[in-house]
Amino acid sequence: MSKKTLFWLGAGIIVLLLLPVFLPRFYVYLVSIILLYGLLATSLNLVLGYGGIFQFHHAVFYGVGAYGTTLMLTKTGLPPMLAFIVGPLVSATFGLVLGIICIRLSKLYFGMLQISLGSLVWAIVYRWYSFTGGDDGIHGIPIPEMLSSPKGAYYFTLIITLVCLFIMWKIIQSPFGSALQGIRDNPVRSEMIGINVRMHQLLALALAGFFAGVAGSLFVVVDNTVFPDMLFWTFSLEILIMCLLGGWFTFLGPMLGAAVIVALRTFVSTYTDYWALVLGIIMMLVIFFLPNGILGYVEEKFKRGFIEPEIEEQ
């Protein structure tokens, strides 16, 4: 990382740390949501953008993490902080198991199977009234006192998100991350040079599940509720759009996408009930005009200007 990026990163973090001092309560809540959605989208990007795996139902792991944390908090007397570790671990296990079932011949096969099996998880959560609260979800979750104020929740979310982003950044930079990107670009060749493709992909899926679970636990802290819609497949789609809109070959793209989508949703919802319609139209525009996302587009322009003109395919 160059000094310039480090400077901007530091400045950004300081601004985020100072935000609750200036902003009204609602906006602090909104920024918390953006941060945790950004974390969620980044965890998806770990497997989608860097791993080339079509993880179409990422919301399942987010929801499982949130429910795991919540059930630990409400149904057991174990130390509350433990719940924030158990939730993500349950999601990671889930990611691994679903990965083992779904990794098949082709990428699309994986995606379709995952959407379907993920929906089963949703259906179970939706119907199991005695355990998950069914379609009502669970409200008023007892949160450790330190985190229960909006500011406490915000700082907790901010710190955990930054730590997780840093770890993911390190993972991508590590030999494991390089191997993962190699598999994305050429699975056959990677296999030939002795990389265990299946193992790498499964590990990536478990890691993505873990960080999605962390995001789910953070939502419990910020919102004090869980509900089945958190793992409905339309939400997975929203996370996908965050990645796509921000730029799914860039590290910070998903975070940017999350910010844009959450801000837009809050803004649009005050005018109309038809958010899905707006989202669908945005998505079409992105697919046709910004296939590499905002950051991807910026990067492309930047590179064209300073390094070398891109050679267009004839």
Place this chain on the structure above:
Amino acid sequence: MDAVYSIIPAGVLSQVFVGLSRTTILFIVASGLTLILGVLRIPNVAHGSLYMIGAFTAFTVTKLFGGGSAGFWLALIIAPLVVALIGLIAERGMFQFLYEREHLMLLLLTFAFSLIFGDLVKLVWGGEYKSVPVPHIFQGFVPLFGDLPFPLYNLFLLIAGPVVAILLWLLTNKTKMGKIARAAAVDREMVGAVGINVSRVFAIVFVIGCFLAGLGGVLVAPTVSVTLGMDHNLIIEAFLIVIMGGLGNIWGALLGALIFGLTQSLGILIWPQFGIIFPYLAVVVVLLFRPTGLLKSTW
């Protein structure tokens, strides 16, 4: 008929027939999905929405014609055509420009369509439940095996399923169009190279697939309450059926629908609250032994 009951209890038998009627709907919708998947390689998430639009259009058409039998028969013709027209517009207007791009983009585009269709249905028809009356000649019950009452309409469905299957088989195997489509499913470049307009073949296949989704929607309308969100469940079920049967294989869709419909209806007998689990378990078991699905996939 006591002989039959001594082997199978009446409750199980009636559930089997419920499952078989469900199979018909599932097969008709899933065959459209698998057709598009096999030839165009698009996992069309909007397929469920098209099915929903078919059901809502059936409601409007029957209501316009006084809610009688005539209305239903007209709906049976008009609604699938309306849905096919929507498919045609979507394919010519959007999908055809993305065939060269990555599959993810195609899938996301169908996702976008499903969101837009869902909200448009809400905009046009509102959020309330709608019901379509069962046409007169199919009202009432027939006794099966002596005294088991079975709705006449479901019997009609049981006949409709195989008819559609045979027509589809004739279309894909006996017509020139079908042969070209099957060839394009295997190697679209080669088909283009021998001077066939692949783009047009794709459009036709896409439209037929959408027509089937609409047809499924009309046929299901008298048996359920037509409502928003009916697309979500169905698309997931159709995906599983197609995966189980082998991507792109129409007979696979039939077999998958059969397994799905029966495990679903019998599962409810075994464990009422979580009967929904059994079809999913069936899929997992099938995939453990046959990773590419039961029948030969075109992929």
